[in-house]
Amino acid sequence: MKHEWPLWEIFIRGQHGMSHRHVGSLHAPDAEMAIKNARDVYTRRNEGVSIWVVQAADITASSPSDKGPLYEPSESKVYRHPTFFDIPEDVGHM
Amino acid sequence: MTKDDALFQFLLRMGDNTLILGHRVSEWCGHSPVLEEDIALANTALDMIGQTQLWLGLAGEVEGNGRSADDLAFLRDAWDFRNVLLTELPNGDFGQTLMRQFLFDAFQSVMLNWLQDSSNTRIAEIAEKASKEVSYHLERSGDTVIGLGDGTEESHAKMQAALDYLWPYVGEMFDGDAVDAVLAKEGIAPDPAELRPEFDAIVGAVLAEATLTVPDSPFVHKGGRDGRMHTEHLGHLLTQMQWLQRAYPGATW
Amino acid sequence: MYAQMVKTAGTGVKSRAEMSAEEARFQDRIDDDQKIEPKDWMPEDYRATLIRQIGQHAHSEIVGQLPEGNWITRAPTLERKAILLAKVQDEAGHGLYLYSAAETLGVSRDELTEMLLDGRMKYSSIFNYPTLNWADIGAVGWLVDGAAIMNQVPLQRTSYGPYSRAMIRICKEESFHQRQGYDIMMKMAQGTDAQKKMAQDALNRFWYPSLMMFGPSDKDSVHSAQSMAWKIKINTNDELRQKFVDQTVPQAEYLGLTVPDEGLCWNAEKGGYDFSQPDWSEFFAVLKGGGPCNRERMNDRIKAWEDGAWVRDGLLAHGRKKQAAKHAAE
Numbered sequence A: 001m002k003h004e005w006p007l008w009e010i011f012i013r014g015q016h017g018m019s020h021r022h023v024g025s026l027h028a029p030d031a032e033m034a035i036k037n038a039r040d041v042y043t044r045r046n047e048g049v050s051i052w053v054v055q056a057a058d059i060t061a062s063s064p065s066d067k068g069p070l071y072e073p074s075e076s077k078v079y080r081h082p083t084f085f086d087i088p089e090d091v092g093h094m
Numbered sequence B: 001m002t003k004d005d006a007l008f009q010f011l012l013r014m015g016d017n018t019l020i021l022g023h024r025v026s027e028w029c030g031h032s033p034v035l036e037e038d039i040a041l042a043n044t045a046l047d048m049i050g051q052t053q054l055w056l057g058l059a060g061e062v063e064g065n066g067r068s069a070d071d072l073a074f075l076r077d078a079w080d081f082r083n084v085l086l087t088e089l090p091n092g093d094f095g096q097t098l099m100r101q102f103l104f105d106a107f108q109s110v111m112l113n114w115l116q117d118s119s120n121t122r123i124a125e126i127a128e129k130a131s132k133e134v135s136y137h138l139e140r141s142g143d144t145v146i147g148l149g150d151g152t153e154e155s156h157a158k159m160q161a162a163l164d165y166l167w168p169y170v171g172e173m174f175d176g177d178a179v180d181a182v183l184a185k186e187g188i189a190p191d192p193a194e195l196r197p198e199f200d201a202i203v204g205a206v207l208a209e210a211t212l213t214v215p216d217s218p219f220v221h222k223g224g225r226d227g228r229m230h231t232e233h234l235g236h237l238l239t240q241m242q243w244l245q246r247a248y249p250g251a252t253w
Numbered sequence C: 001m002y003a004q005m006v007k008t009a010g011t012g013v014k015s016r017a018e019m020s021a022e023e024a025r026f027q028d029r030i031d032d033d034q035k036i037e038p039k040d041w042m043p044e045d046y047r048a049t050l051i052r053q054i055g056q057h058a059h060s061e062i063v064g065q066l067p068e069g070n071w072i073t074r075a076p077t078l079e080r081k082a083i084l085l086a087k088v089q090d091e092a093g094h095g096l097y098l099y100s101a102a103e104t105l106g107v108s109r110d111e112l113t114e115m116l117l118d119g120r121m122k123y124s125s126i127f128n129y130p131t132l133n134w135a136d137i138g139a140v141g142w143l144v145d146g147a148a149i150m151n152q153v154p155l156q157r158t159s160y161g162p163y164s165r166a167m168i169r170i171c172k173e174e175s176f177h178q179r180q181g182y183d184i185m186m187k188m189a190q191g192t193d194a195q196k197k198m199a200q201d202a203l204n205r206f207w208y209p210s211l212m213m214f215g216p217s218d219k220d221s222v223h224s225a226q227s228m229a230w231k232i233k234i235n236t237n238d239e240l241r242q243k244f245v246d247q248t249v250p251q252a253e254y255l256g257l258t259v260p261d262e263g264l265c266w267n268a269e270k271g272g273y274d275f276s277q278p279d280w281s282e283f284f285a286v287l288k289g290g291g292p293c294n295r296e297r298m299n300d301r302i303k304a305w306e307d308g309a310w311v312r313d314g315l316l317a318h319g320r321k322k323q324a325a326k327h328a329a330e
Helices: A031-043 A089-093 B003-026 B035-063 B069-074 B094-115 B121-149 B153-169 B178-185 B192-209 B232-241 B243-247 C021-031 C044-063 C065-069 C078-103 C109-117 C134-155 C161-189 C193-212 C222-229 C237-255 C280-287 C294-307 C309-329
Strands: A007-013 A021-027 A050-055 C265-267 C272-274
Touching: A007 A031, A021 A031, A021 B035, A021 C078, A031 A050, A031 B035, A031 B121, A031 C309, B003 B035, B003 B069, B003 B094, B003 B178, B003 B232, B003 C078, B035 B069, B035 B094, B035 B121, B035 C078, B069 B243, B069 C078, B094 B121, B094 B153, B094 B192, B121 B153, B121 B192, B121 C309, B153 C309, B232 B243, C044 C065, C044 C078, C044 C109, C044 C161, C044 C222, C044 C294, C065 C078, C065 C134, C065 C294, C078 C109, C078 C161, C109 C294, C134 C161, C134 C193, C134 C237, C161 C193, C161 C237, C193 C237, C193 C280, C237 C272, C294 C309
Parallel strands: none
Antiparallel strands: A007 A021, A007 A050, C265 C272
């Protein structure tokens, strides 16, 4: 079982009648807590704002516009690219 | 006891509760289980510090000796503090902190609800502002108590232990005295015993959903709201909080 | 600067002739000031370097909560307590934004946290110095945030979209941090003799560690050359350090404080100050774990992480139960 709280994308509509706008992401154990965390992290509790939360894994994104045959195909999930990293030994003496 | 004496005592109770609990919650900053909780707890502490400035500021005005909210916070000794014992207890683990917060938030939300209709308009104004903040605190601490109570076996056990430890400190919040009687008569503040049924309803619903059991123990710790006998913990908290003001009297910061 | 000495993956800047067609196209987009977004093709070395840099930056924000948090319970007035708490809370928020930016590169926050806790990733050397008197809180805001801002403002234009957006948000929120620090310093410098002594003591201890924040000279570094070609580093360390000194010395003079550098003098020809370099052997020792507070800082983070495990697991288990109940009801 994976223990990390899921990642949520946060969309907020301010008081000016504009559309919901992506403001960032955060982790939360469920949707209700994601909304509360969004209030605490991204609005500092301004009242009268509307918050949408969407689990990042549920977002399907379009492919980059200038993608040509030279570009490798990407996965359909925005936030889960093939994990790459390799921290070399010499980072130790940074 | 004159009305103003009673009013001063009452305002100290309100301000000291938020001062001491806000201080406790601020101790978590940088040490919480997850970043989102760290940020949320800091918001709660910030709200409580802000409320303290209002309550103690008004207390100083009512007293009429020219003491500011800072003077009252930083230059009184333990016996002059009027917070309930619940607020000065050490944080313990995260579960104990959240359980303490929930029990206090439930009390505070009912209290502020009443105070919004206080015959004293200054109190009613502060209560109205604070009430908005506290209803969010209650929602958040209540949900966290539910989540941890009804989470894993381990989190359930820790939350039950926190409740068992804290429950004996609940009764003091509703233990009225002569101060309350004077103010209740004037319609300024409630007899706290009156607030108990609503508190029990809020707490009962949350604890049921959290699958937690209220301990069957009639014992009640008291001595904070009348200053008769605080816990040993308060002195240590004040030693830290008041240190600079005490060590360098008269300095401006 | 919160990301010091980030080594780039790969072997250095490639010439156009050495680049593959993809790489050339990627470099064209960067040269054209286009933003790179998570789904766009990028060299694996670019991705790996960014993960290191953003991760180190995020860790610095989180560890950076500790030295200032050390004074929250001792702040001398209610207002100072609220301001300091709000500021340290902002650092947590900045860490969160940066971790989110790193997560778009395919690494999770928990993975990054584990790499911090087991020593595979680093954080800025500055946070291994102690905060010993109240003026240190002023000095941290004035000097440490001042140095950080110097680096972060240009990074708003960095080539990686999510990183750039995080920096824009951070810079917006950070604007009050340096000012509140300087405000504390002004009060202390104009205060009692004891307060003046605290202010000078804080400057004495934080001056050189602040200069170290920019990292050693990198004018000949292949890593920096590559990072600058990728626009994930905008200025050299020496440029930023010079700018910082030029900005800070008059501020110290205004406070009536003495910068602890006998070699400091105005050089009219270059239009900036000449100043002494910090002790770079101390810098490398601190990075290796030999600073005054390395162990305390890591112990605090490890304790928070380990003690918090049951909380994270408990809330997640409840979330899953709720989700299951919702599905069952549908």
